[in-house]
Amino acid sequence: MSTVQISAADVNKLRQQTGAGMMDCKKALVEANGDFEAAVDYLRKKGAKVAASRQDRESNEGVVIAKATADGKRGVVLEFNCETDFVAKNADFVELANKFADLAIEQNPATLEALLALTLNGASVADVIIENTGKIGEKIGISKYEVVEGEKVVPYIHSNYRLGVLVALNQDGSGVDEAGKDVAMQIAAMNPVALDKADVDPHTIEREIEIAKEQIRAEGKPEAMIEKIAAGKLNKFYKDSTLLNQEFVKDSSKSVSKFLDETSKGLTVTAFKRVQLGA
Template structure:
């Protein structure tokens, strides 16, 4: 099967693996990107697992919370060039829309709502398109509600945004912000093991078994290796079991307990583009 340079570069960008290895993996998987990633992982290549992401090529995203921290949104606007996505006026527009989005529960209602002299948010976006000369579209609209919601946006490039909902009001704002920042940086799959999809666990077991079968070890040792690797996978990819990014001697759960043993994390949403 002939694999195009474009497909190889796409896989290389996702995985960080060399061109020839990417090409071989794509040939082996008949050009399927997801299967090619599994091929590379079975070979032992360390590749980050993609979770919540948007296929938006260029643009920016931002997260916001309302005045009493009871809800939060993540919105994202696509554009045609990376240059515009970094423009201060474009990011200012995104910030304005982000605050306004907190008043609505879904993308449709938000876009049809009026703002200042504009008949709708959609009209406002179209008007801005005429100024910058690029097609713009509200691609992302996510909202969560919880007794307390904290947000974090990776402001270096506005490509990653996070919301985290807590079980009760949090008095220590910086602690809540630290948790949201940790999620942004460490990209957990779930809060705890029970929330990891069975399909993902089964896929990971298949990859690990394939890696271990190549080792010249007894069946009992191989079984222990597989169990150990699965346990490590769960610990590294569940939020409460991850090592806290600001204090790697303790887990996120232990960091929470230091501040409030009765505080729980209800949910989180992390989106990257």
């Protein structure tokens, strides 16, 4: 049995650094015979055990963070999950998600795996997540991570961190940032499946055509007319579901493409990402 005296100051110091509870910190210091670093390791290991024990839990709550670099040439969006809405609304949880996004902006990892391997405050992001699983008592983790580059990248966070959008445009200059935000809100609201007609997945096109044909047949239209009517329905799908061809939400008299060109001649979207919590 250890005879090392554990002071309240030591317990508080460990608590301040790790965020663990007072009793957990005291127990860690006792188990480590007063060795502060060993106590931190003890709490980290405890966190790892908590994380392992909660792998079967659902973590569909959380936050989505979207940010761009200072020069606006690159943006990142990530989804950081937890189990309950209560934790998702906690300021410390949101701050941790922002730290991960800031690190991604600074270090430019290309993939989620690369992001998890980056170092934050002396530990890998993966280990920081494990440590905080122990502190929070819920399964947490980064489930999605996307990067977009362009001449001007505009980030947008919608609905209290529940949805994030990145929009890359081919120009920068007067009015472009504001236009980018309008388009980001369009993407948040309308959820386009692709940027333009040519970007739609061929399987999606085939599916839409087959659905259209079945609908037309069910209406009793002549077989000779089916192909032509199906083509019209496909064009309607493009208008409804591809970003540049959608009606602009703020002015339905024009498409998103026309709105952008009127903002600045030749202005268009080159890429976008939309990440919705739990989707």
